Amino acid sequence: MLKPGSALKVVIYLGEAEQSHHRAAFLLVLDFLFYRGVAGATVTRGIAGFGADRHLQAASLIEASDNLPIKIEFIESEARVQELLPKLRELVGHGMIAAQPVEVLQAPQAHTPAPAPEPLAFRELRGKAKLMRIYVSESDQWHGQPLHEAIVQSLRAHDMAGATVYRGILGYGASGRMHQERRLPWSHDCPLMLSVVDDEAKIRAYLPVIEEMVAEGLLVLSDVEVIKYTHRTEPAGAPKGEQA
């Protein structure tokens, strides 16, 4: 939690068109900051600017520029910034990251305090590990988006090795409410199962986060042995792969 006193303001400059994992890089950065419990972040889109490649980008009424400058700002304690920096560098890619000391006069107040997730670093995955299965319903929502999508984003922000979502055709869970596939194409109340494989310590450190997010569901851990964990090799420091 951010407290009054000295802190760092981090400013990230990116092109709007920059992509990573087939998504806009600035959205990935924002997701990362959000799920890692940063007190707040703001994204602004410039109307003109240029970067290291010396291409001048400007908004024009006639020709819409799709690569306007994007600025992401957040304020955190220096320790938290240091902790977030390695992953931020990876996500920001060719963009710029700058920090300046600031004095926080009044810390932001959350309506409901969120738990501070523990710092987790990516490690090579091999040998004894845990398989985590999370059971939720397709119709569950979390802050206005499907719960299972929010869980996948939060798993990614916590650097989990990978996640897969399965849709069941029939089932019931904690509430005893039956979820069933209907013959109607617009029915979205199937039982869903998310499976994640990672180190036991990392999985256990994630449990408070998932407890906070899921209002009704079930979680199951079992032992597994990881034989192989590989990823597609992408050029220039691309992030880890998506297998599980």
Next chain:
Amino acid sequence: MTPLRPAQMVRLHFGENDLYAGRPLYEAVVAACRDEGIAGVTVYRGIEGFGASTLLHRPSLFGRSADAPIVVTLVDVEEKVQQVLPHLKALFDGSLDGGLIAILEVEMLRLGHA
């Protein structure tokens, strides 16, 4: 944080067309689990597979008539699982089609019920 409890997971593998007393076997399995108060049950339809009869289960391109592989997983504490197991075996015997039942040792956590 709520502590995790030792539990068992049962996996049942069979076909979508397997019947028990005239209705889909997976529905009978879910109903039996519900009657015994099992914590959670999920039925999955696979996209391809084969079983003890070595017949390939594969959903057809046209409609839902073909025999896709079905996996039912259920989770609860050992006591409850052992209680429902004879019922599940009876359903398998009664369906005449057979299948596979496997048990895993797991840990369980009910979410949102702290």
